[in-house]
Amino acid sequence: MKLFKTLIVFCFLSFSITEASAQIYRFKAESYGVVEKKDNGNWGEWSKFQETAVIITLDGKNDKITINSQEVQYYKILAYGEKVITQDDETVPLKCADLNGNLCTILIVTRKNQDNRKQFYINYQDVKIVYNVYDN
Numbered sequence: 001m002k003l004f005k006t007l008i009v010f011c012f013l014s015f016s017i018t019e020a021s022a023q024i025y026r027f028k029a030e031s032y033g034v035v036e037k038k039d040n041g042n043w044g045e046w047s048k049f050q051e052t053a054v055i056i057t058l059d060g061k062n063d064k065i066t067i068n069s070q071e072v073q074y075y076k077i078l079a080y081g082e083k084v085i086t087q088d089d090e091t092v093p094l095k096c097a098d099l100n101g102n103l104c105t106i107l108i109v110t111r112k113n114q115d116n117r118k119q120f121y122i123n124y125q126d127v128k129i130v131y132n133v134y135d136n
Contacts, residue, residue: 019112025058027133037126
């Protein structure tokens with residue numbers, strides 16, 4: 001019985017810590033680029049970066065990402081991946097779905113060799129969008 005009580009307390013504390021750590025992060029995008037998959041299955045060339053001024057909100061408590069572009073983009077976070085750390089980058093992958101149910105992967109990349117510049121990649125099967133962002 002004592003083991004059961006200890007287990008209940010541990011689960012409660014774990015849940016409380018997880019809930020307390022869920023935060024809202026806001027980033028301001030200064031530019032974006034797009035690349036599309038060609039008919040032959042290869043990726044085309046990235047577009048030139050276009051200036052923009054949109055706010056990207058990552059709401060960990062409600063598992064959603066909002067990109068306040070001209071056409072607002074909403075993404076439901078389905079799964080949080082493990083952070084991947086290399087010599088040059090730190091990447092956090094998020095499995096997501098947009099409002100239409102289309103699945104995508106959002107990567108939050110920190111470029112360590114570029115003064116910790118951050119980028120948001122939204123990767124669909126046939127198109128990728130990258131936003132250059134900084135903390136808001």
